[in-house]
Amino acid sequence: MPVAGALGIEAVAMTKRFGDFVALDDVSLKVAAGSFHALLGENGAGKSTLVKCIMGYYRPDQGAVIVGDRERSIDNPRAAHALGLGMVYQHFTLVPAMTVAENLVLARAELPAIVDWRRESEALEGFLARMPFRVPLDVKVSALSAGERQKCEILKQLYLERRLLILDEPTSVLTPPEADEMLGLLRGLSDRGEITVLMITHKFREVMAFADEVTILRRGRLAAQGKVADLTPDDMARSMIGAEELTAAPARLDRRGEARLEIRHLAALDDGGQPAVRDLSLSVHAGEIVGVAGVSGNGQRELVEVLAGQREASAGEIRIGGEAYHATRDEMRRHKFSCLPEEPLRNACVGRMSVAENLAFREFDRPPFAFGGVWLRKSRFREEAEGKIRRYRIKTRSPETPVGMLSGGNVQRTVLARELGERVEVMISANPCFGLDFSAVAQIHAEIIAARNRGAAVLLVSGDLDEILEIADRIVVMFNGRLVHETPAGRADLVEIGRHMAGH
Amino acid sequence: MAIAIGDKLAGRAALGDRLRQAAEGVVIPTLALIAAMILFGIFVAVSRVDPLELYAVMYRGAFGTWFSWQNTLTRAAPLILTALCTALPAQLGMVIIGGEGALVMGGLAATAAALALPGAPPLAVQLAMALAGMTAGGLWIALAGGLRHYRGVNETISSLLLVYIAIALLNHLVEGPMRDPASLNKPSTRAIGAANMIGSIPGTDIHWGLVFGIIAAVLAYFLVYRTTFGFAARIAGGNMRAAKVVGLAVGRLVLAMCFLGGAAAGLAGMIEIAAVHGRANGNLAAGLGTTGILVAFLARHNPLAVIPVAVLLGGIGASGGLIQRRLGLPDASVMVLQGIIFLMVLASDALYGRIRFFAPRGG
Numbered sequence: 001m002p003v004a005g006a007l008g009i010e011a012v013a014m015t016k017r018f019g020d021f022v023a024l025d026d027v028s029l030k031v032a033a034g035s036f037h038a039l040l041g042e043n044g045a046g047k048s049t050l051v052k053c054i055m056g057y058y059r060p061d062q063g064a065v066i067v068g069d070r071e072r073s074i075d076n077p078r079a080a081h082a083l084g085l086g087m088v089y090q091h092f093t094l095v096p097a098m099t100v101a102e103n104l105v106l107a108r109a110e111l112p113a114i115v116d117w118r119r120e121s122e123a124l125e126g127f128l129a130r131m132p133f134r135v136p137l138d139v140k141v142s143a144l145s146a147g148e149r150q151k152c153e154i155l156k157q158l159y160l161e162r163r164l165l166i167l168d169e170p171t172s173v174l175t176p177p178e179a180d181e182m183l184g185l186l187r188g189l190s191d192r193g194e195i196t197v198l199m200i201t202h203k204f205r206e207v208m209a210f211a212d213e214v215t216i217l218r219r220g221r222l223a224a225q226g227k228v229a230d231l232t233p234d235d236m237a238r239s240m241i242g243a244e245e246l247t248a249a250p251a252r253l254d255r256r257g258e259a260r261l262e263i264r265h266l267a268a269l270d271d272g273g274q275p276a277v278r279d280l281s282l283s284v285h286a287g288e289i290v291g292v293a294g295v296s297g298n299g300q301r302e303l304v305e306v307l308a309g310q311r312e313a314s315a316g317e318i319r320i321g322g323e324a325y326h327a328t329r330d331e332m333r334r335h336k337f338s339c340l341p342e343e344p345l346r347n348a349c350v351g352r353m354s355v356a357e358n359l360a361f362r363e364f365d366r367p368p369f370a371f372g373g374v375w376l377r378k379s380r381f382r383e384e385a386e387g388k389i390r391r392y393r394i395k396t397r398s399p400e401t402p403v404g405m406l407s408g409g410n411v412q413r414t415v416l417a418r419e420l421g422e423r424v425e426v427m428i429s430a431n432p433c434f435g436l437d438f439s440a441v442a443q444i445h446a447e448i449i450a451a452r453n454r455g456a457a458v459l460l461v462s463g464d465l466d467e468i469l470e471i472a473d474r475i476v477v478m479f480n481g482r483l484v485h486e487t488p489a490g491r492a493d494l495v496e497i498g499r500h501m502a503g504h
Numbered sequence: 505m506a507i508a509i510g511d512k513l514a515g516r517a518a519l520g521d522r523l524r525q526a527a528e529g530v531v532i533p534t535l536a537l538i539a540a541m542i543l544f545g546i547f548v549a550v551s552r553v554d555p556l557e558l559y560a561v562m563y564r565g566a567f568g569t570w571f572s573w574q575n576t577l578t579r580a581a582p583l584i585l586t587a588l589c590t591a592l593p594a595q596l597g598m599v600i601i602g603g604e605g606a607l608v609m610g611g612l613a614a615t616a617a618a619l620a621l622p623g624a625p626p627l628a629v630q631l632a633m634a635l636a637g638m639t640a641g642g643l644w645i646a647l648a649g650g651l652r653h654y655r656g657v658n659e660t661i662s663s664l665l666l667v668y669i670a671i672a673l674l675n676h677l678v679e680g681p682m683r684d685p686a687s688l689n690k691p692s693t694r695a696i697g698a699a700n701m702i703g704s705i706p707g708t709d710i711h712w713g714l715v716f717g718i719i720a721a722v723l724a725y726f727l728v729y730r731t732t733f734g735f736a737a738r739i740a741g742g743n744m745r746a747a748k749v750v751g752l753a754v755g756r757l758v759l760a761m762c763f764l765g766g767a768a769a770g771l772a773g774m775i776e777i778a779a780v781h782g783r784a785n786g787n788l789a790a791g792l793g794t795t796g797i798l799v800a801f802l803a804r805h806n807p808l809a810v811i812p813v814a815v816l817l818g819g820i821g822a823s824g825g826l827i828q829r830r831l832g833l834p835d836a837s838v839m840v841l842q843g844i845i846f847l848m849v850l851a852s853d854a855l856y857g858r859i860r861f862f863a864p865r866g867g
Contacts, residue, residue, distance in 0.1 A: 310748045329751030339749050348749050350742030361739060361750045365732040376730050400522065 006196040007068055007084050007163035008033035009054065014063035016049050023049040024060070025220045031164070031213075033068075034193040036186065038207040038228070039200045041217035042240055042437040047200045050217070051166050055087055056080045067164075081109065086162030088153045090169045096142035100135055100152055104159050127159055133185055145502075146295060147178030154186065164196040171206065175295055176465065176498040183210045203466075204233040218242050240438070247443040249471075253453045256473075257286030260457035261426050266316035267481075268302045276302035278481035279316070284457040286425070289448065291472030291489070292461040295501050299481035300461045301342075304430040307459070308339045310347070320426055332362075335426055338419035340412075340444075342431035348415045351404025355396050356385035358403045359418050392417040393443070409440035416447055424451045430461040445471050465497065479503045528862035529804050536852035537802075540845040547840060553831050562838075565826030566819030572826075574709045580811075580818030581710075582607070584717030585772035586796025587803065587810045588724055589645060592765035593659070594805035595728055596741040596758055602648060602663025603769040604793025605670035606641035610770025611777045612674055613640030615784040616682070618696035618777075629700045633774050641770015642763035644670065649762030653755045659762075671789045678785050692785035702778045711779035713772070717814070720768050724807035727764075737761055769793060795821070798846045817842070 009031050016024040024046045031037040041047045053060040056074040064071050067083050074080045077087075094103045105111070105120050121137065128134055135144070135152050144152065150170060157165050165186070171179035187210050189195045201207060207214055207228060214231065216224040216239040224231075224239035261284040270276035276299040284290045294300055305311035307318065309327025318325045320335045331337070341347035349358045360369055360381055368380045385399040394413045396406055403414055412432065419427070429448060433441040449471055452458050461478075462468050468475055468489075475492055477485035477500040485500035487493070545555030566576050589603035617636035621629050648666055651657035677683075677693070684694040702712050728734035740747035740754050747754055772792065781787055799817050803809035820842065824835035 308749045309751055310745055327748070327751060329753065332751040341749060346743075347745050349746055350739055353738065353742055357735075361746070364735050370732045374731050374733070376732060376735060 005163060006034035006190065006193050008196060009068075009085070009164055009198070010066040011050065011054055012064045012066065014050060014053055014060045016046075016053055016058055016060050023220050024053065026062075027217065027220070027222045029215050029222075029225075031196055031198050033196055034190055035212045036190045036197045036210055037199070038211035038214040039198060039217070040202065040204075040207060040214055040236060040240060041223075042202070045217040045240070046220040047217055048168065049220075051087070051168065051198070051200060054080070055085060055166065078109070081160070081162070084161065084163035086157035086160060086165050088150075088157060088165060088167045088170055090172050092141075092149050092153060094141045094149060094152055094156075097140065099138050099140055100144075101137040103141060103152065104137075104156055107156050107160060109160075124159075128155075131155065131158065132188055145178075146173050146297075147175070147182065150174060150178075150182055151185070154182070158189075158195070162195070164198065167197065167199040169200055169202070171201070171203070172463070173296060175501040176494065177502060179206065180209070186210070204236055207236070208233065216240055247439070247446040249442070249446045249449050250453060252449060252473075253287075255287035255453065255455055257455060259283040260286045260321060261459060262319040263307075264317050264319065266303070266306065266318065267314045268299075268306050268311055269314050270299075270302055275314075276481055277306065277313075280478075280481065280483055281316075282459075282476060282483060284426075284459050286455050286457050287452060288474065289452050289458040289460055289472045291468030291475045292459065292478050292483075293465055293468050293475055293497060293501060294463070294478035296463045298478050300430070300463075300478055302481075303478070304341060304428060304461050307428045308341055308347075336423055337426045338362075338422075338424045338428075340415060340419055340427070340429040340432045342434055344411050344415045345404060345408075348419075349403050349411060352402050354400045355389065355394065355403050355406070355414055356381040356399035358414055359385045359388050359399075359421075362418055362422070388417040388421060409436045412436060412440060412444065416444060420447055420451060423454070424456045427451055427456050427458045428461075429458060431463055432460075433462075433464070433467060465494075465501075469494075477501055524862045528856065528859065529806075531862075532852050532855050532859075533802050533804065533849060535855075536848040537845060539852075540841065540848040543844050543848070544841045547844075548833065548837070551833065553833060558827060558831060558833075561827050561830050562820070562823040565823030572819075572822060575822040576815060576819040577710045577714050578818075579821045580814040581713035581717045582772040582776060582792045583796050583799050583814035583817055584721050584810055585713075585768045585775070586793045587799035587814055588720060588796075588807060589641075589765040589769035589793070590797050590800035591803065591805040591807055591810055592724060592728075592768070593645070593649065593758075593762050594741075594800065595734070595737045596761050597744070598649070598652065598741075598758070598762070599660045600645060600648060600663045600762065600765060601660055601797050602645060602666045602793070603765075603772075603796045604789060604791070605663065605667035606644045606766040606769035607773040607776070607793045608667075608670040608674050608788050609644045610637035610641035610773030611784055611788045612670075612677060612773070613637050613770070614774035614777050615693050615696060618700055619682075619694060626699045629696075630702060630778060633696075633700075633778055634771060637770040637774030637777075638767035639770070641773060642765075642767035645766025645769070646759050646763040649758045653758045667793070674784065674788060675786065682784070684783070687783075687785070690785055690787075692783045695783045696777065698782075700778065701782060702775070711775070713775035713779050716771060716775060718811060720771065721807045721811050724764070724768070728807060733757075733760070769796070772796075795842065798842060798849070801846070801849050 011029045014024050014027050027050055029050065039047050049058065052058045054065055056076045056079050065074055072083060101121055101124055104124060105115060124137055133151060135148055135155060141149060141152065171182065174182065183206060186197050190197050211228050214226065214228050216236060218240060263280060263282045266277055266280045267275065268277040280303065292300060302311060306313045325331055345351055363369055365373055369377060371377055382399050389396060389399060392413045394417060395410050403411060432444050448458060460468065460472055469492060472489045475487050475489050476483045477497055479500060480503060485497065548558050549555055565572055567573060586603040586607055589606055590600050593600040614633035614637035617632045618629050621632055644666060645663065648659045648663040651662050652659040679691045682693045683691050704711050705715065736752050737757050740752060740757050744754065773788065776788060777784060795817055799810055799813045803813040820838050824838040827833050827837060828835040
């Protein structure tokens with residue numbers, strides 16, 4: 001029986017290089033046993049790299065890890081597990097088709113060839129009785145809500161007798177109440193000295209409410225470290241961003257016009273043929289940003305795919321400017337339709353084609369790119385691209401670089417430059433800032449608001465409620481394929497929205 | 505000024521990346537070819553034949569003399585066209601392996617067109633044959649494309665199965681409705697007539713099919729890389745979801761690309777009739793379509809690269825007779841070599857992006 005109780009950990013002067021790129025530069029981190037430590041930073045700041053070095057996924061070029069009071073060399077995740085370190089990921093690692101009990105038992109490192117399920121479930125009941133929260137053991141994971149699944153993930157770590165939990169943005173798929181509940185449980189466990197928590201996050205609210213200490217990384221270096229009680233969110237934000245100039249969002253003009261995009265009784269099926277969007281009606285007016293909030297997986301993706309032309313609607317209709325809309329190229333042009341889908345490399349770009357070519361996807365069959373609508377004029381691709389690369393600050397080595405080699409922010413800037421290059425009247429945008437750094441987010445938000453000010457009807461679907469609260473004029477909540485709540489952004493009530501996101 | 509210089513440097517770096525990328529596309533298939541030759545060398549060594557002597561004989565049989573060159577180029581002509589049947593739909597990310605079926609249908613339709621126009625001027629007959637052959641082959645592969653796009657049927661399987669249907673149709677027609685009663689040993693249709701044959705390039709024994717093949721490959725290259733149609737196809741082939749987001753009519757692209765690929769193979773069938781056999785019979789299904797798949801894959805589906813690769817494969821085929829006579833190996837041995845090459849080329853696909861030297865340095 002291994003020693004129980006929380007485990008302290010210290011990373012000393014960790015450095016990790018990938019080729020010429022220094023992902024982690026001489027970062028030290030000390031997490032006291034039984035504390036709740038937050039690791040803050042923008043995307044690409046080195047948070048994941050640091051954690052992966054601790055967990056043995058990466059081998060640091062320099063530095064050491066001290067677990068408890070001894071220096072340990074952790075060569076692979078199994079070694080980390082043996083020391084009592086466990087990790088909970090942003091995405092679930094449970095097998096959906098199995099019950100909770102099966103998932104827990106099968107996660108064990110050593111499993112007998114024949115599992116005596118009766119004895120195991122007795123042992124599990126005994127284990128659960130000691131836990132501060134319960135989950136139903138005989139239910140299939142696929143039937144659990146996101147919050148319950150995340151609880152199972154934590155329970156699994158405790159069942160495996162991990163004494164230090166590293167959580168990588170554990171609340172990103174949860175509603176605010178679910179997130180609070182889960183973090184509260186973790187907080188309780190650490191207060192009782194049962195586990196130590198190291199949580200990667202980018203949400204200040206969670207840091208302020210639950211963490212004792214915080215470490216902030218910026219561009220692979222240690223930017224700040226200290227007790228949460230001594231810091232304000234503003235201090236933390238400054239440490240995260242540094243002296244970088246952010247694009248200021250333009251002032252919002254009140255230019256709400258006629259209904260431009262109308263969705264009537266729309267229904268769509270998901271990939272498995274199950275209803276994903278059910279009888280959804282919504283109109284977006286000119287000069288308005290409508291934010292669609294909701295926990296991901298409630299039909300938002302299918303809704304966006306129908307609007308973008310990637311999926312057939314099974315019922316209902318879409319009208320733009322009073323005309324029926326079927327996402328053909330002609331209609332997109334006539335209605336000045338543009339789309340910023342999520343995961344731009346998967347949805348809006350061809351990774352092996354160049355930046356210049358990707359920038360021309362909307363216009364390549366018209367002058368100046370094409371001669372007579374048939375013959376491509378290669379030189380114009382480069383010229384047009386150079387202007388857009390400068391205007392949208394796309395960091396690329398040349399217009400001929402394959403877009404797949406750019407960083408996420410620059411791929412999204414490329415799509416932004418293409419989609420906003422011409423006048424826009426209708427814009428569909430889905431998680432446009434997912435995984436991007438502050439400067440890219442600020443620029444994208446500023447461009448979306450500018451398009452709105454010019455009279456565009458913008459539909460913004462986002463899993464990030466803060467993003468919606470920040471730039472939407474009107475908020476609707478999507479749950480189980482339907483819109484269940486609507487409120488003007490000015491009078492939005494976070495509790496009310498959270499309740500509807502969870503389907504209550 | 506500084507920016508301009510920076511741009512120029514960046515341009516040069518990108519050029520370096522492009523060269524590295526192009527080199528990757530040449531070096532890896534070449535490595536696959538060499539690996540296949542080593543394996544085949546072991547295979548013949550087991551039969552007590554010296555591999556080095558074998559390759560020397562093969563070289564002479566394929567490229568050693570003017571006679572062998574003519575043989576090689578004659579064999580290469582239909583391979584260029586059937587390779588396009590795989591290479592063109594491949595731009596859309598489709599794997600079509602039914603070139604043989606399109607060739608057979610093209611040959612049948614061309615024969616039917618010639619037999620339906622007795623007494624017409626030869627040029628008109630030849631044009632009608634080419635049109636009929638291309639249409640039939642094109643529709644045959646467009647059928648596989650349509651099944652894929654509108655019904656979700658895997659195009660590789662359907663195009664392969666369509667080959668068997670085409671061959672069954674050929675057998676049915678040449679043994680039944682279209683049979684020439686005078687053809688006793690080998691059921692065939694009536695001959696299209698010597699006047700309607702397309703003949704050879706003057707001063708050679710190479711028929712005009714080679715010229716048609718080269719023209720088709722060059723046209724295909726420009727279609728893919730220089731026209732808006734090809735650009736749209738490359739978007740859809742690179743990422744179907746992105747193509748839909750920008751509103752491209754993907755279904756039309758699929759049908760058109762498959763039709764063009766099938767039309768190339770259909771033209772190969774027409775040439776087989778009008779330049780070689782003079783009538784349709786079982787000889788039409790001689791595996792040219794199948795070898796075309798190999799050519800397309802070795803050429804990485806680049807229509808221009810198809811030409812030299814077809815010549816290479818034509819040469820391997822041409823050397824079969826000589827290695828039989830000189831080394832006592834069955835002439836089907838070259839089919840073994842072809843098979844090994846195909847396996848190696850498919851396996852070498854896993855190497856792309858893995859060899860550090862070819863990795864782009866841009867950022």
